[in-house]
Amino acid sequence: VLYEKHYYYHRFLLAILSVPADAGIPIHDLFPEGEENLFLQFNQLYDSRNIRNFYCTKVLQPVIERMSQFRKNSSEVVLEKIMELVKESKGDLTLSECAERLGYHPSYIWRVMKNTRDITFTDYIAKQKLEMAKQLLAETNLTVAEIAERLSYSNAQNFIRLFKKHMEITP
Numbered sequence: 001v002l003y004e005k006h007y008y009y010h011r012f013l014l015a016i017l018s019v020p021a022d023a024g025i026p027i028h029d030l031f032p033e034g035e036e037n038l039f040l041q042f043n044q045l046y047d048s049r050n051i052r053n054f055y056c057t058k059v060l061q062p063v064i065e066r067m068s069q070f071r072k073n074s075s076e077v078v079l080e081k082i083m084e085l086v087k088e089s090k091g092d093l094t095l096s097e098c099a100e101r102l103g104y105h106p107s108y109i110w111r112v113m114k115n116t117r118d119i120t121f122t123d124y125i126a127k128q129k130l131e132m133a134k135q136l137l138a139e140t141n142l143t144v145a146e147i148a149e150r151l152s153y154s155n156a157q158n159f160i161r162l163f164k165k166h167m168e169i170t171p
């Protein structure tokens with residue numbers, strides 16, 4: 001029974017180690033001393049309390065911390081791609097179009113924006129358009145109607161209304 005129990009503990013350990021490996025995280029990033037040493041340490045344990053403690057402190061905690069960091073880093077990469085795409089399109093982009101161009105589901109794009117910047121995609125687009133509008137107003141001689149058209153507003157009145165709402169002054 002003890003051998004069978006140890007067999008399943010080993011399988012469980014391999015299953016845990018496969019999660020970061022499947023995400024592309026090298027095992028040596030998690031366990032610099034190598035996974036062989038991890039199994040050697042594990043093979044020294046026979047008491048269920050020590051085995052549980054080993055899993056929690058030596059295996060699960062480093063894996064969870066590294067996976068959290070990995071997810072945060074990948075969210076930042078996706079956020080940079082979103083911001084670059086919004087800049088390229090000059091704010092003329094929907095959530096669905098952005099998701100399609102980047103190869104993600106729209107709800108994932110929305111969640112990345114909300115979790116990393118605490119702003120929705122639509123609000124981010126509006127904010128970027130307003131920043132572009134402020135720049136165009138300050139640096140060019142374009143009329144308000146021309147700026148509204150350049151920024152793909154349906155008409156100048158909508159642009160003026162939105163500008164006043166966020167900037168507390170008309171363009």
